Amino acid sequence: MNNIPRDVTLVTGGTGLIGGEVILALARCGEPVRAVVRASGAAQAHERLVTRLQKSEAYSPHLLRLIDAVAGDTTRPMFGISDASLTDVRRVIHAAANTQFSRRHDEQVWKTNVSGARNLVEVGRTLPRGSRILFVSTASVTTAPERTCIDEEAPYAGHANTYSRSKRRAEAIIRGSGLEIAIVRPSIVLSRGVRDRAMARSILWAVPIMGEVGEVPIDPDACVDLVPVDYVADAIAQLAVRASLEHRLYHISAGRDACTFGELCDVLITRHPQLERIRPIGRGRTISDRARAHLMRPLDAYLPFINAGIRYANDRLMSEAAAQAPSALTYVPDLVGLITIREALSEMYQP
Numbered sequence: 001m002n003n004i005p006r007d008v009t010l011v012t013g014g015t016g017l018i019g020g021e022v023i024l025a026l027a028r029c030g031e032p033v034r035a036v037v038r039a040s041g042a043a044q045a046h047e048r049l050v051t052r053l054q055k056s057e058a059y060s061p062h063l064l065r066l067i068d069a070v071a072g073d074t075t076r077p078m079f080g081i082s083d084a085s086l087t088d089v090r091r092v093i094h095a096a097a098n099t100q101f102s103r104r105h106d107e108q109v110w111k112t113n114v115s116g117a118r119n120l121v122e123v124g125r126t127l128p129r130g131s132r133i134l135f136v137s138t139a140s141v142t143t144a145p146e147r148t149c150i151d152e153e154a155p156y157a158g159h160a161n162t163y164s165r166s167k168r169r170a171e172a173i174i175r176g177s178g179l180e181i182a183i184v185r186p187s188i189v190l191s192r193g194v195r196d197r198a199m200a201r202s203i204l205w206a207v208p209i210m211g212e213v214g215e216v217p218i219d220p221d222a223c224v225d226l227v228p229v230d231y232v233a234d235a236i237a238q239l240a241v242r243a244s245l246e247h248r249l250y251h252i253s254a255g256r257d258a259c260t261f262g263e264l265c266d267v268l269i270t271r272h273p274q275l276e277r278i279r280p281i282g283r284g285r286t287i288s289d290r291a292r293a294h295l296m297r298p299l300d301a302y303l304p305f306i307n308a309g310i311r312y313a314n315d316r317l318m319s320e321a322a323a324q325a326p327s328a329l330t331y332v333p334d335l336v337g338l339i340t341i342r343e344a345l346s347e348m349y350q351p
């Protein structure tokens with residue numbers, strides 16, 4: 001990436017679902033990007049990054065002239081990167097996080113997400129005034145009042161787990177820093193446009209499992225706010241490059257157009273008849289058969305978030321940086337088609 005004429009955007013989480021697509025979205029706009037990647041050195045960082053980017057339909061080898069990678073770790077001071085790696089940086093997008101919901105990972109989730117925010121602030125303090133800094137949080141920091149469309153001003157409330165609590169804490173660190181860091185909060189992000197079965201099943205593994213369980217304790221009329229990663233990445237890239245931002249906090253979400261769980265089940269069953277047994281029977285209902293209840297247990301961590309039935313208002317984003325998100329009913333069936341029951345089971349029992 002020699003003789004780059006423009007300011008560089010530093011991106012963390014580039015080997016992940018959202019960070020990888022954000023890097024491609026920026027490069028497609030002609031913006032030079034530097035990724036912070038966990039690796040033993042720059043060569044391995046670059047290799048890991050390119051392996052991830054190649055999975056995307058948005059990837060093209062000519063974009064690599066705008067993309068470089070440095071080895072680093074967001075849990076370390078200054079992300080573990082050298083001062084020289086920051087001299088031409090005028091934007092930062094911090095997308096790295098530990099997104100695990102299993103309690104086994106609680107300690108690591110808290111450490112990664114909270115120290116990442118502290119270190120982002122530290123990095124931000126070294127950048128010239130006016131640099132654009134985006135922190136990627138999650139809409140799930142607020143899950144109440146249930147069954148409503150809530151906007152960015154709603155206070156933290158409702159069901160939370162260690163992951164969403166770590167994001168609340170991280171947001172507080174960002175706000176308390178006094179720096180002009182904007183927080184973006186995607187809702188539930190799905191891997192449309194990424195040719196990778198593992199990324200498809202990172203959330204949607206639950207669908208084939210539900211197909212085995214049959215009756216699931218979810219309200220059919222609960223809204224599920226889903227967005228495809230290509231849409232999320234474009235929105236984040238637009239917020240990053242805009243000359244100025246109206247707000248310091250943005251949902252990246254489907255908002256009022258989010259579908260319900262029942263609508264999603266209907267299109268899934270039409271496209272995948274093997275899922276025909278899925279029947280949302282309402283929250284709190286007990287699954288009778290022991291074997292099916294056992295299968296249901298790993299899904300328990302997700303149920304309170306789904307049954308909260310929140311739509312996350314996206315008016316701010318739509319007035320500044322994006323069109324309406326595409327309907328999940330149009331792309332979720334294709335993603336579910338990438339997941340076998342065997343893969344779903346192994347994802348479910350991952351350590």
Ligand SMILES: NC(=O)c1ccc[n+]([C@@H]2O[C@H](COP(=O)([O-])OP(=O)(O)OC[C@H]3O[C@@H](n4cnc5c(N)ncnc54)[C@H](OP(=O)(O)O)[C@@H]3O)[C@@H](O)[C@H]2O)c1
Nearest residue numbers: 013014015016017018038073074075096097138186188189
């Ligand atoms: N996916 C969603 O539905 C969703 C919804 C709302 C918000 N978000 C937020 O969006 C962001 C990205 O999520 P995602 O789904 O893209 O996550 P992901 O696919 O799990 O990727 C996580 C990324 O973070 C990196 N990372 C983790 N710990 C790190 C560390 N100590 N140092 C450097 N990099 C580290 C990972 O690198 P390695 O490859 O080295 O592990 C990976 O690149 C997160 O902040 C997440 O909370 C996601």
